[in-house]
Amino acid sequence: MVSSAATLDPTLPLDNSMGAMMIGVIVSAVLHGICLLQAFLYYQNYKKDVWYLKSLVILTVSFDAIHLAMISHAVYHYVVSYYHDEDQLRFLVWTVLMEALFTGVNGAVVQTFYTLRVWRLSKGNIILTGTILFLILATVGSGTAWVILSMQMETYDDLLKISPLTITINALSTAVDVAIAASLCIMLHNARTGFRKSDTIITKLIIFVVNTGV
Structure with missing residues (x-):
């Protein structure tokens, strides 16, 4: 029953399939609005930042x-264009697959930016930053392979065949986020001096890192 529901079977309720996708679109729209606001505030408050940081913001917002x-x-496509065609629910539309590529690349760009912070705070720890970069590249590679394979499929039933790859991508991406957040938190914690003012700043930075990781 679970796998059938996951393949948009027209004989089953759409609440946990197309309904979930629609809720996802609404939430994504809200988050994109927040993203635009953050970008606006960034360009207003950090006009002197170097060009590549400004370009990075444009890239992430665009993606x-x-x-x-x-x-x-x-x-x-599903709820309007093919509203009267229940059988169409079984078939993949290219945009639901291609969006994964932009999501993956966007995530990799942001993770690489934070890996650069790990590099600087660790005073050039090659093993630590190299491991994180390797995981990022593995995630991007797996994600690209997923898109290539999925674009050759026709139905959601076919998509279930590469579920192990999907799980691998999610696991790798999570591992990167945890590694970055943990590394930054540990290094910031070790940088405490015992002075209240500086330690308060470090605590705020740790909270920021955790929030970013989440």
């Missing part, structure tokens, strides 16, 4: 917008 456009198209 997030593309992601939102693609998942919105996917939902529109």
Whole structure:
């Protein structure tokens, strides 16, 4: 029953399939709005930042917008364009697959940026930063392979065949986030001096790192 529901079987309720996708689009739209606000505040408050940081912000916002456009198209395709065609629910639409590429690359860009912070705080620890970068590249590689394989499939039933790869991608991405957050928190904690003012700043930075990781 679970696998059938996951493949958008037209004979089953759509609450836990298309309904979940629609809720995801709504939440993504809200988060994209927050992302735009953050970008606006960034350009207002950090006008003197170097060009590559400003370009990084533009890149991440643009990829997030593309992601939102693609998942919105996917939902529109199923619930509007093919509203009267229940059999169409079984078939994949290309945007629901291609959006994973932009999401993965966007995540890798952000993770690489934070890995650079790990490099600086660790005073050039090659083993630590190299391991994190390796995991990021493995995630991107797995994600690209997932998109290539999924684009050759026709139905959601076919997509279930690469579930192990999907799980691997999620596990690798989570491992990167945990490694970055843990490394930064440990290094910041070890940087405490015992002076209240500086330790308070470090505590705030640790909270920021944890929030970013979440």
